[in-house]
Amino acid sequence: MSNTLDLTSENFQKILGEDSQNKLVLIEFYSPSSPESQQQTAIVTTIAAEYPEHLILAKLNCETEQTLAQQLAQQIGIQTIPALVLIKASAPVDMLAGPQTDAQIREALSKHLPSPDDLILEQAKQALLKGDMDNAYNFAKKAYAINPENARIKLVFADICLKIQKLEDAKSLIASIPMIDQDAYYTNIKAKLELALEALDSPEIKELQEKSAEDPNNLELKAQLAIQYNQVGRKEEALEALYSVLKKDLAFGDAKKTYLDVIATLPDGDSIALKYRRKLYSMLY
Structure with missing residues (x-):
């Protein structure tokens, strides 16, 4: 209208x-x-x-x-x-x-209207509410690029990164929030991030890492480890583990499907997604 x-x-x-x-x-x-x-x-x-x-x-x-x-x-x-x-x-x-x-x-x-970064941030928040994580991430990233010192933008961006398991990005954003802007929203995101970071090295992951190191040719162990990595947000490690499986056996179990599923969880234009798509295409073609 x-x-x-x-x-x-x-x-x-x-x-x-x-x-x-x-x-x-x-x-x-x-x-x-x-x-x-x-x-x-x-x-x-x-x-x-x-x-x-x-x-x-x-x-x-x-x-x-x-x-x-x-x-x-x-x-x-x-x-x-x-x-x-x-x-x-x-x-x-x-x-x-x-x-x-x-x-x-x-x-x-x-003097009387929201700034361009505020307008884009509002779009990010609306997309986040709708569960549209691709657009939420890309809008927040755009707002952050315009005004990287805006604490509210950083908090919303960190929240979105946390939800899509880009934990290192969320960690960097949270660490950059000055004391004066550390409100209840900041405390909530920080607490969730700390729990997510604690899960990065779960006992299940450590056990699978040890077994895989002892038996490096066991593709099933690598595939299982990749699934565990993906569940805690270690996307690049999950993709690298699956890539090592596919290099040895392109038709191994659900490895290719899992590989594509992990890529699909990353936002459009994500550098990790682009990198591992190229790796798969080079293997296929």
């Missing part, structure tokens, strides 16, 4: 009153016959489309809505068009008179 609409005498009270309580309203005073207005309209419309959940672009045609335009211009203090007025909670919070560049408009909006 578009967040751009025409401001008219019929809807202006709702938009400037009710709607502005929940979203930032950007009124664009423009004239279709003005080249400057046409140029600015293209810029404003493009920017508004980037904030569908947080911004309403209310376009006021000063030729067809003369009475409303004059009334609002007098109340706000507009003396020239094109002009942009930002409304929040029914009150003007900023005004840009005359033609504006893309950068000038974005700077004015940035």
Whole structure:
């Protein structure tokens, strides 16, 4: 649903009153016959489309809505068009008179809208709630790349990494959280991470490692060890163990299926997944 609409005498009270309580309203005073207005309209419309959940672009045609335009211009203090007025909670919070560049408009909006990294982080959180771990991971990674010092981004990213068993990444992110940002969310993730790290060297894994070292040609032991590695998040070690099995016997048990299943648990574009896909393809072809 578009967040751009025409401001008219019929809807202006709702938009400037009710709607502005929940979203930032950007009124664009423009004239279709003005080249400057046409140029600015293209810029404003493009920017508004980037904030569908947080911004309403209310376009006021000063030729067809003369009475409303004059009334609002007098109340706000507009003396020239094109002009942009930002409304929040029914009150003007900023005004840009005359033609504006893309950068000038974005700077004015940035004071009242979420930052790009916050918007991407929100997408990561929504994907996490839906259990869409691929998108959750990729959105969080993108937000972190934009603002690697943001503690909230790091915590959400660590939470996602923990859920997909990228434990070393989660550990690094948690370790970088400053004391001032170590809230209840941080404590919860840290506790879960510590439990996950403790499970990395379970008695079952140690026993299988010892047996495999004593009998290095036993493919069944290697396959069992790979399954244990995968269960505790040691993905690369699981894949390496399965790869060593497949190199000796490509048709050994469920090794190839397990190998592909482990890769499938990693997020799209993950470096480990790419590495071991290439290894398998080189073996097959």
